[in-house]
Amino acid sequence: MKSPSSVLIVEDDSTLRRVVSDNFVNRGYSVVGVEDGNRAIEEAMGRPFDLIILDVMLPLANGYEVCRYLRQEGIETPIIFLTAKGEESDILLGLGLGGDDYLTKPFNIRVLLARAEAILRRSNEITNEESPEANFTFGRFSLEVGARKLRDQTGQPVKLSPREYDLLEFFLRHRGEALHRDRIMDQVWGHGSQVTLRSVDRFVTALRRILEDTPGEFIETVREFGYRFR
Numbered sequence: 001m002k003s004p005s006s007v008l009i010v011e012d013d014s015t016l017r018r019v020v021s022d023n024f025v026n027r028g029y030s031v032v033g034v035e036d037g038n039r040a041i042e043e044a045m046g047r048p049f050d051l052i053i054l055d056v057m058l059p060l061a062n063g064y065e066v067c068r069y070l071r072q073e074g075i076e077t078p079i080i081f082l083t084a085k086g087e088e089s090d091i092l093l094g095l096g097l098g099g100d101d102y103l104t105k106p107f108n109i110r111v112l113l114a115r116a117e118a119i120l121r122r123s124n125e126i127t128n129e130e131s132p133e134a135n136f137t138f139g140r141f142s143l144e145v146g147a148r149k150l151r152d153q154t155g156q157p158v159k160l161s162p163r164e165y166d167l168l169e170f171f172l173r174h175r176g177e178a179l180h181r182d183r184i185m186d187q188v189w190g191h192g193s194q195v196t197l198r199s200v201d202r203f204v205t206a207l208r209r210i211l212e213d214t215p216g217e218f219i220e221t222v223r224e225f226g227y228r229f230r
Helices: 014-026 037-046 061-072 090-096 111-128 162-173 179-189 195-213
Strands: 006-010 030-034 053-056 081-082 100-104 135-138 141-144 150-153 178-180 219-222 226-229
Touching: 006 014, 006 037, 014 030, 014 111, 014 179, 030 037, 037 053, 037 061, 037 162, 053 061, 061 081, 081 090, 081 111, 081 219, 090 100, 090 162, 090 195, 100 111, 141 162, 162 179, 162 195, 178 179, 179 195, 179 226, 195 219
Parallel strands: 006 030, 006 053, 053 081, 081 100
Antiparallel strands: 135 141, 141 150, 178 226, 219 226
16 A cells, blocks of 8 residues: 655644644645754654645744755755745745745645645656656766756766756757747646746756856747747
């Protein structure tokens, strides 16, 4: 029998933490709840989770600091940020640090559950996908799909955030296609995500800085449409 998906819920408001935890438990999830950033790091580093629900305004270490630390340590567990902050700059900061989705308070618990289920479903699809091509090579790089690693010509790993990796793999699986920004957003971030088309452009720019010696070497801009990976 398949074990239930495990969720780490990080929220300093004890009432909200209990409500969120109870709803996930009622859906059959295995749940651990903690109240501060340090405990979040300890739990996430100490055992594998399938998903992290992470408040931004936390004691000891805020959610952004927790996310940054976990990504630097190679923890790729999907993260949904919860916060009262709703400015685009805050959303882009969280996504840029490696967050997978963002929900502003107050929120509908059913929306949070739906977002969580969508992220877990995509994660399972990626894990279970039978790829006829275990590696993609382009230029001086090689992408190892099974290991979720990008390497240069010397075999050294090239650092990518989880979202940058997902975007690059999507491009490589659709090499030569003109990809509309809406399609990229839906396939890489998922339907209903709060990211904007500007977020797509921002992540493409970040990938270009990592991969390209000259602009457009790999990722071509299709004017008023989207992008094509050469």
